[in-house]
Amino acid sequence: MDRIRSIRVIPLIRKLEQVFEGSTYRIVSRNTLFVRVETEQGVKGEAFGGDEDIYQEKVVRVANEFLAPRLIGEELQPVEKLWEKMFSTQGLPFHNRSIHTLDMVNHAILMQAIAIIDVGLWDTLGKSCGKPLAEFWGGSRNSVPVVGIGGYYRPGGELELRQEIDRHLELGLAGIKLKVGRCTVKEDIRRVEFIRKNFPKDFVIACDANQAWTFGQASQFARGVKDLGVEWLEEPLRWFDQMEGMKRLRQVTNIPIVAGQGEISSWGCRDLILNGCVDILNVDATIAGGITEWRKIASFAHLIPFAGCDS
Known part of the structure; x- marks a missing residue:
């Protein structure tokens, strides 16, 4: 060798x-x-x-x-x-x-x-x-849908958001992971409504709060977008309420809850799964020890009925 x-x-x-x-x-x-x-x-x-x-x-x-x-x-x-x-x-x-x-x-x-x-x-x-x-890793698919991270807060408002999503569609992207959490909850709900109203029904909308909200704010947002086909809600709660808070949030919304990007090891991801905090893990392999550690996490996630693993 x-x-x-x-x-x-x-x-x-x-x-x-x-x-x-x-x-x-x-x-x-x-x-x-x-x-x-x-x-x-x-x-x-x-x-x-x-x-x-x-x-x-x-x-x-x-x-x-x-x-x-x-x-x-x-x-x-x-x-x-x-x-x-x-x-x-x-x-x-x-x-x-x-x-x-x-x-x-x-x-x-x-x-x-x-x-x-x-x-x-x-x-x-x-x-x-x-x-x-x-x-090597047992892949069986030839392709996967790709969404673009976007919707960053900029002065252009809805016009700039429209231009950004038009560009996503031109590139053949399946959807957007929309940044939420900087403005008021009501304003973020309106941004999701704007996308759903003005773009194809099969355009994927996922929302990423980057740990911005309290439990009350996150649950308010989840209620406000429950009929808008949001694919998932990512890192909705503040850093100090990751375990119990996300577990509670999963109980009051049917929108899949995503977390794990900030975890640095398989042990942290294990705890998110076993405590019922997530529907999907979005592990960043460049933070959490590389592909080798990510494969351990993915294998464990596949054993739990509600959990998936993405990177």
């Missing part, structure tokens, strides 16, 4: 010409990571992943200085064994307080560093074997 010769993670940053505003955040630049893995037989795996901005430098340092050296000379397969080797790395450049919530940032940095290398390892393995990764 081919062995790993080198791994290098490179940070990329591009300042945006316009600001994108969701309910709880502003995007002024796009950050991502690029990884290149090379084997002793000359196979090169490459991948992009992640959008970390605040801690990007630390993620890159952990990946290049602490994780990559542990894998040099190791056999490329199985990737799962390499993942465990990274996850068990000691002596990382973190000042942990042994206080769960205060140390979560450090754990998140580690999992993102693992993720970018893991994605690169999988690409390298696929190229080494001359086989699409979808076949």
Whole structure:
């Protein structure tokens, strides 16, 4: 089996010409990571992943200085064994307080560093074997519908929203994941009504609040759009009410509840499922330890009748 010769993670940053505003955040630049893995037989795996901005430098340092050296000379397969080797790395450049919530940032940095290398390892393995990764992972479909993230809050209002969705349709997208939560609940309901009234009935509308609402606001929104064919409601509740709050919200609406994008491990996703908090997991593999960890999450989700897993 081919062995790993080198791994290098490179940070990329591009300042945006316009600001994108969701309910709880502003995007002024796009950050991502690029990884290149090379084997002793000359196979090169490459991948992009992640959008970390605040801690990007630390993620890159952990990946290049602490994780990559542990894998040099190791056999490329199985990737799962390499993942465990990274996850068990000691002596990382973190000042942990042994206080769960205060140390979560450090754990998140580690999992993102693992993720970018893991994605690169999988690409390298696929190229080494001359086989699409979808076949490695048991994929059975030739295509999936794609929705575009949009509806960011901008001065143009309904006119700009109409132009944006027209562009989605031109590109052949199936729908939009609409940002909600920055304005009033009533205004966001009207935005959903505008889309449903002015575009094809089969145009998918999903809504993403990015943890903006209280339980009362989220349930008010769910009632207001219950007849508008909303595909799912994503991260509706504030950070401190993820477990009990989303469980309660699922009980008062038939709109599927989505969360998991902020989880950094299979254990966090396990808890969302077992506590009845979600209908669908939207795990970000670039945050939650890469493809290897995502596959564990997906396998567990398939065992639970109400749960699905997306990435």
